[in-house]
Amino acid sequence: MDYVLQKKLRVWCSASDEKWELGQIQSISGDDVEIHLVNGEVLTLPPERLLPANPDILDGVDDLIQMSYLNEPSVLYNLQYRYSRDHIYVRTIHQALDCSWSTQCLFICVLLSLQTKAGPVLIAINPLKEVPLYGKDLIRKYRQKLTNDPHVYAIADIAFNEMLRDGINQSIIISGESGAGKTETAKIAMQYLAALGGANGMESEVLQTNVILEALGNAKTSRNDNSSRFGKLIEMHFSETGKICGAKIQTFLLEKSRVVRRAPGERSYHIFYQLCSGASPLHRKKLLLRDANYYNYLKQSACLRIDGVDDAKRFSSLLGALDIVQISGENQMELFSMLAVVLWLGNISFSVIDNENHVEVDSNEGLANAAKLLGCSVPQLVIALSTRKIQAGKENIVQRLTLTQALDARDALAKSIYAHLFDWIVEQINHSLGTGRQRTRRSISILDIYGFESFNKMALNSSV
Numbered sequence: 001m002d003y004v005l006q007k008k009l010r011v012w013c014s015a016s017d018e019k020w021e022l023g024q025i026q027s028i029s030g031d032d033v034e035i036h037l038v039n040g041e042v043l044t045l046p047p048e049r050l051l052p053a054n055p056d057i058l059d060g061v062d063d064l065i066q067m068s069y070l071n072e073p074s075v076l077y078n079l080q081y082r083y084s085r086d087h088i089y090v091r092t093i094h095q096a097l098d099c100s101w102s103t104q105c106l107f108i109c110v111l112l113s114l115q116t117k118a119g120p121v122l123i124a125i126n127p128l129k130e131v132p133l134y135g136k137d138l139i140r141k142y143r144q145k146l147t148n149d150p151h152v153y154a155i156a157d158i159a160f161n162e163m164l165r166d167g168i169n170q171s172i173i174i175s176g177e178s179g180a181g182k183t184e185t186a187k188i189a190m191q192y193l194a195a196l197g198g199a200n201g202m203e204s205e206v207l208q209t210n211v212i213l214e215a216l217g218n219a220k221t222s223r224n225d226n227s228s229r230f231g232k233l234i235e236m237h238f239s240e241t242g243k244i245c246g247a248k249i250q251t252f253l254l255e256k257s258r259v260v261r262r263a264p265g266e267r268s269y270h271i272f273y274q275l276c277s278g279a280s281p282l283h284r285k286k287l288l289l290r291d292a293n294y295y296n297y298l299k300q301s302a303c304l305r306i307d308g309v310d311d312a313k314r315f316s317s318l319l320g321a322l323d324i325v326q327i328s329g330e331n332q333m334e335l336f337s338m339l340a341v342v343l344w345l346g347n348i349s350f351s352v353i354d355n356e357n358h359v360e361v362d363s364n365e366g367l368a369n370a371a372k373l374l375g376c377s378v379p380q381l382v383i384a385l386s387t388r389k390i391q392a393g394k395e396n397i398v399q400r401l402t403l404t405q406a407l408d409a410r411d412a413l414a415k416s417i418y419a420h421l422f423d424w425i426v427e428q429i430n431h432s433l434g435t436g437r438q439r440t441r442r443s444i445s446i447l448d449i450y451g452f453e454s455f456n457k458m459a460l461n462s463s464v
C-alpha cells in the first residue's frame, strides 16, 4: 500500500461498510488521503480505508492470478466487468480463493479437478439468461484446443485428459449457494464428457438420468424454480480409449419433509405435478389420479404452477428418459402408483372420538384409494395409521393414537414411501448404467451438492 500511496495510484475506497468506490489518489497530508472518485466526488480517508486497485489494463482479465492485487473489491470488480459482457467464467487457483469475498458473491460455482491435490478452479457467475457459450461448435473448439477461454468445458477437458493420460480417477466439485447454477454447471460438464466419450448410446443414457433425478429430486423454492433438494455424485466410467462404459449415481440428504410440508409459494417435487397434468387417461384411471389441486399435500402451499414450465410436456420427457434409461414399463407403473399413494395419503383425515384426543380414521376417498394402490385392505391401513402396539409384559396392547400422533404417522409414511422410491429409482438407474460390471479405474466424478458455500470451512484437499 505504501507504494500505491507514494505513486498516487488507483485505489478502492471503503467510505461506507457496504460499498467500495474506485478512485485516484490526489494528495496525502499526514493521515488524510484525498481521493477523486470515478463519479467525480472527492473523499478524504485514512489509508486503512483504502485498498490498492489494479491498473485498468487488467480490467476483465480471464484469470485472477494475472491481477496485481487480489483483494475483495478488485476481484468483485473483475467478475462484474466480465459478467456485464456475458463472460461468466473466470479462472483461478484454489489458493486465491479468499473466503472474505468468495462467501459474499451470491452466484458462484467452483469447479475443482482433483488428482491428489487441488486442481484448477473456475468461478462461474449465473447469467440467469441464455448465453451463447455452449453447443457442439464450442465443444469441438475446446476439444481441439482452439480456444483457451475459461469454461466448464475446459475444466472437464483437463479432467478427461488427465484421467486418460495418468489413468487416475478425477473429481469435479461444484459448490455454491442455492440458485448459483451448480446443477446446470454439472449438466454442462456432463454434456462435454458425453460428447467426448460418446460411443454406444451410453452417453445419452447418462445424460437422461438428469431428467429423472430432477423430476424426483428438484422442486420450486423461493430462490430457485428448479432447486435440487438432494446432493449427488455422478461417477462416469470410461474405457482405456476414453469411451463411456458406465456410470454410477450416489445421492445424499434428500429433503423428505418437502413431500408433506413447505413454505407458501414453494412446490413439492416436480414429479407430482408432472404426473397429475401429464398422465394419459389410462394412467389416470389405473392410478385413480385427480388434478394437482385436489391433493392436500400439493395445494397447501398455494403454488401449483411454475411460470414458463409445462408440467405435462415435462412428464412426456420424463417418460422418454425412463425408457432410454431402460426402466421397464412395469417398474414405471410401480413408481407412479407409489406416487399416487403418497398423494392420497395426504387426503386422509382423522376425527377425534374422545376427550383424550384419540382418533379414528375418516372413511373417505383418500383412505380407500391409498389402500387400493398400496395393495392392502382398508382396515389394515386404518390400524396402521391410527393405532400403535405396546408390549406390556407378555402381552401386546393396542393403543389408539392422538390426533397429532396420527397426523405424524400419516406424514411419516408418506415421506418414507417417497424416500424409498427415490432410492429405488437411483438403484434402477445404476443397475441400468452397468455399475460395477466394469472396473476400468478410469472415472470422472462430478459432485453437485449444496452446503459447501463457506470456503473457510471447506477443506478442498480432503473433500473428495
Ligand SMILES: Nc1ncnc2c1ncn2[C@@H]1O[C@H](COP(=O)(O)OP(=O)(O)OP(=O)(O)O)[C@@H](O)[C@H]1O
Pocket: 126, 127, 128, 129, 130, 131, 176, 177, 178, 179, 180, 181, 182, 183, 184, 185, 224, 225, 226, 227, 228, 229, 450
Ligand atoms: N450457465 C447457465 N446459463 C444459463 N442459465 C443458467 C446457467 N446456470 C444456471 N442458470 C439458471 O439458473 C437457474 C438455477 O440454476 P441451478 O438450478 O443450476 O442452481 P443450483 O445452484 O443447482 O441451485 P440449488 O442448490 O437450489 O439446486 C437455472 O434453472 C437456470 O435458469
